[in-house]
Amino acid sequence: MAGKRLTPFSKILIVLAIIGGVYYLLNKLRDPKVKQKINEVTSTSSSKSKDGYKDVINVGVVTWGGYAGGQYFNEGFEANTNSRFYKDYGFKVNFKVIDDFDASRDAFKNGDIDLMWATIDAFPTEVEGLSQYQPQVVFQADWSRGGDAIVARRGISKVSDLKGKKIAVAPMTPSHSFLIWLLEAGDIKTSQVKIVEVPSAIDAADAFKSGTVDAAVVWSPDDADCVSKVAGARVLESTKNATHIIADVFVSKKNFIEKNKEQLRDLYEGWMIGASELNNSDANKRKAAKILAEGLSQPEDFCYDAINNVRLATHGDNENFFGMNQNYNGVTGEDLYNKMKVKYNNLGYNTSGAKSWRLLSTRDLVSKTKSLTGANHTSEKQKEFTAASETVAKKESLSSKKVSITFRTGEYQLSDNAKQLIDVQFTPIARAFANARIRIEGNTDNVGGRSSNIALSKRRANSVAQYLISEHNMPKNRFIIVGNGPDKPIAGCERNQNDNCKAKNRRTDFELVVD
Template identity: 55%
Template sequence: MTSRLTPFSKFLMTLAILAGIFFLGRYVLNNTSFGKGLKEKSQEVGSNNSNPTRDEESSGPLSKEAINVGVVTWGGYIGGQYFNEGFKANSQSRFLKEYGFPVEFKILDDVPVSREAWKKDAVNLLWCTIDALPTEIAGLADYDPVVVFQADWSRGGDAIVVRRGINSVADLKGKKIAVAEMTPSHSFLLWMLEAGGLKASDVEIIKQGSAIDAAQVFKSQQVDAAVVWSPDDVACLKDVPGARILESTRSASNIIADAFIAKRAWLEKNQEKVQKLYQGWMIGAAEINASETNKKKAAKILAEGLTGFSEEDALGAINNVRLCTHGDNLNFFGLNADYKGVSAEQLYSRMTSLYKGLGYAEGKIPSWRTIFYSDAIKSATALTGTEHAGEGQKVFTKANENEAKTKEAIATKHVSISFRTGEFLLDENSKYIIDKEFVEIAKGFSNSRIRIEGNTDNVGSEASNILLSKKRAQSVVDYLVNTHKMSRNRFVVIGNGPNKSIATNDTEEGRAKNRRTDFELIGE
């Protein structure tokens, strides 16, 4: 008769089997190539689990406590996203580690949806552009919006693409142009037309819902030109034979200013947090501007946060903007008395006038001073050093006059400046005309070279008129350099005398039109 095993005997046998399995497994791991491979794989998995992705580190509680920032698919907000170590509220965020509060970025590409989200407090800070703000500020009046700070300037992110045969702004007259109305694209087009001496009524606007839609219409060859975003500009050139970029914000460098608005009541309740948010954002922007390594890290963060973006796409998006520093904000918002470039107040006021005249800015448009909240910028006194300095002027080399004289102008604006017979010095009225008709354009297109051409009628000898016209053009340049602090090397001075008439010299009216100064934007 066979005896039955006792419970204790079963326990001992189980223990022996487990011990055997343990030692066999240990032997395999330590003494065979298969086991060593498994061991290395296990260590990699453990390492990955101990360093979760930014998305995995985000948590519900952090998101609920976060300052929510509404943005669009754009590279110009990366200063804050970089400092935040991602788009989501996460435990690695420097905002959280250094200032004690989380931040979350929400992508809201649909403009009406983004505005509704802001009204309902789904986002606290909302993207805008100072140039297009006059078209919507009256509609937001019930929420008392104020501008908090500037994030970037568009520097190549916006472009005007044109079909074959269009080589200048003058060639756009009577043409169909696809553009998203009351957006930065629209602002850029209006500036471009004015620089070329045209009005909005001189072209046929084909209204689009977005810059992406404008690109599609251009690629289908339904229009002659379109205002698009990068990288759609490259796609347009690829899909439409003979198409070219007429101008981009790489040259029209101080027109589209990305900024953030917030409700005044929310700002007053969160004043200290907003000051720290601004400070951290500016530190992030300065670090990216100063280091290619940091820029590559920023591109990785941007690619992770934007749908369909590779790191290469993200790097291109960052390179298509000027990430604004604290010094740039001091300049733009009129807090540096020595700054001579485009200011927020000038840009806002100019575009208010333009959009009102075209019927796009309706209702009561508040003055700039009532909608600018300066506390965050003024509080950042610790942001010193060259990395936080404002952007300097572009350095122009002296142009070869013969080459520059024949280079085709992208835009030409004819301005009548009166001189006494035989004289070339500017009087006060002439200076006023230059200020009114051209200075803001020169500042807006601050990366463009400018050709100043003096012209006369045919009264007198040709040789003396050529000499006189060049002296008059030089007087204009001297004024722009001495009063508005523009780079002398930026200008090309030409004296045409009577040889570039735009009207007949047989009448006084025609001769008056020929006695003019031409302001021309030309390529490098």
């Protein structure tokens, strides 16, 4: 049976009812409580919520700019629904600022934090104490690039000037590692300086400003503060040039990783996206500085400078750090860990209980992340050096490392033994101080004519440079080649008075020169 047709009056009533319903809904949507409820539902439904994921991952950090990639991606320090971790992956992240070192380790042990900050250079000194928790290095967050510095009083202009001087440093910390490397680059033993142990880099700065020490290893911006408050003081060196010594990483317990691998890979992916966005945009850095200012209770300018004093590690940098790029000739996490394990042990800090790098690290987060492609996620390029000007070529070096390389009489080709000597005694320093120029000075004894010895010593120095260029992929313009011949003998052997002195004078000096 055909239905009845609506009368014009009925149609008008229906239209009025619809308009009234719409008006009612619009008014309800203006209610803050209703809007909040809708946002929560929408956010939850749009996120990639996954069964088995922890609601919140707790990350332990300190007052440092190197974690900005994660904090920026999280839209703050506290767990929140605006976080891109929440929107894109379905879980929240909470950053806990724990500046006290012991307290941060206690928080890791008792489960208050799931990921703990560490630096690979100093990590060998604490691995044994954490062994029952089976700590694993899961990813790199940054390289220090100006965040750590050594300040020195008037009259100390190069590393050799530190001999016999009092140096304030926090032992078994990144500050200590930096000092160890710098002294090695300057051919100075730790026993030749007077170490004044302090609890932290902040205390080191206070010791320097009080005049109780001649130099101190400090954090930025305390370096600038020290220079401004101590007449004649200067920054002797910083990680702007010592680019590959202090590497911040995150560590987690092995059982936590096994239970939460997929979620940790999502955390890593989001963090790397955040880091790449900061590396490629000053506006994003400014936004991140606001986030850090609130989370760290520090001035915004301080936080902006802190971000610029690090290299935020990308996915490509992590591939290099974990030794996954066969074409990479720079410093890996394993290189740094192994070297510092030996260095600290030789200084009397027992690291014999530190496990091997293979047992201490996992590459799963990095190796199984396939979505991070394109230029923004590639590794950092080497510094491009221009040809050294005459002024730079003659500039006083920061440090000098003497290496006795044996050449056969009248020859300048490197033997295999000579190459091994370079690899062991100097190449690690050249890699660690990657932003400094290298002056290579060839020297001879006094046997033979002076002019021929000068020419020969220059060819020998050039052979060393060519080896570092071809074998270790170092930039050609980074090198300054000098042939001294017999003109710069070792102190005490000025007359080449015996075979021992002649052997000492047949040497190659490696000097770090800062533009």
